[in-house]
Amino acid sequence: MKILNDSIKAMLAKELPVQATVSKDGLPDIGPKRSLRVYDDQTLIYNENTGGQTLQNIRDGSKMAIAVIDRPALDGYRIVGTPELFSAGTAPYDNALAFAEKNGMKTPKFAVLIHIDDIYTLKSGPDAGKKLDEPASAR
Structure with missing residues (x-):
């Protein structure tokens, strides 16, 4: 697993x-999500509210980007990961429910x-698309 640095966290916020x-x-x-x-430093979370195609794709085993x-700033990141679903009675779901209540959103x-x-970095320039932990010589 990769670690989210402060720059990525700030941009996501x-x-x-x-x-x-x-x-x-x-x-x-x-x-959009x-x-x-x-x-946490190795994990993102979102509230699945619609139960549409994205949810079906996750159930069918899709990775997520x-x-x-x-x-x-001509800057950005592409994060690739493995999604995992959580329903009521779990800590991630409790987190999602609290987020929804705090932000006036419907129950997830x-x-x-x-x-x-x-x-990966999406920063414009010669390093665009480079994996963050990839050495420059590997490109």
């Missing part, structure tokens, strides 16, 4: 993340933890 999954037939699904936030971008169907596999 400020900017709107966009997540992507893929169906078992290979059809991409993408959308306004509840996506840091759960999250992009968060600071457009004026599930909490989704995203266990981080890799992090």
Whole structure:
């Protein structure tokens, strides 16, 4: 697992993340996740409220990619991870429920933890797309 640094945490707290999954037939699904936030240094969390295609893709085993971008700074990150669903009676779900209540959102169907596999920079320039722990010579 990879570690979220302070720069990534700050960007996730400020900017709107966009997540992507893929169906078992290979059809991409993408959308904003306004509840996506840091759960701990190696995990993200969001409230699954709609129970639509993203949820089905997770149930079918899709990985998840999250992009968060600071457009004026030409900076950003792509985080790739493995999602895990949690329902009522679990600590992640309790976290999601508290977040929903605090932010005037509806009760979530599930909490989704995203266990981080890799992090890439989206910063404009020669390092764009580079895995954060990848040495420069590996590019």
